[in-house]
Amino acid sequence: MKNPRILSHFQESAELKMISAEVLADPIEQAIELMFTALSNGNKILACGNGGSAADCQHFAAELVGRFERERLPLPALALTTDTSIMTAVANDYSFQEVFSKQVQAFGQAGDILLAITTSGNSQGVLNAVDAALERDMRVIALTGKGGGEMRHKLTEADVHICVPHDRTARIQEVHLLTIHCMCDGIDAALFGGDSDE
Ligand SMILES: O=C(CO)[C@@H](O)[C@H](O)[C@H](O)[C@H](O)COP(=O)(O)O
């Protein structure tokens, strides 16, 4: 007899992925177009989030600077979740809620993209980073869940909101990671066309 708790996680995650494919395919495609345009114009992508979403930011940046499934030149993506000196200095001297927004103010330029990941849509540090991005004419791609939270009220028509239709953080994150892989694949397909080298 298989462990029912383990089976339940897989079942719930698989069902949510199928529902999300229908609901999120269009905004994911819009996000890919936004990213490809920015990268083609010589702009970069900054990424921020907390906890598991910080890991997703680093995962995304690694697949752009390194590679996803195809050999190509490095693409400019930066996770704002890795420099402990910056983060502890800003948290200590100002507030933890500014650790991402100050980095957006330091590194972000018009035309760059902020990938803002928050499963609740309510993490203040991520919301503050969105404000900083919009103030300097960057575009925002937000990955959320739980109805989108406060993030819903931050974005403009020119931004993209990918909101996973679920209330459980772990399930939302599992769809966020699949979304990130769709983005990486979509960027490579736009650059090279066709299928991966695999
Ligand atoms: O990964 C998990 C839960 O699966 C946690 O580490 C989770 O990321 C943290 O609780 C975050 O602080 C949640 O923040 P957010 O996704 O609501 O912005």
Ligand SMILES: [Zn+2]
């Ligand atoms: Zn997690």
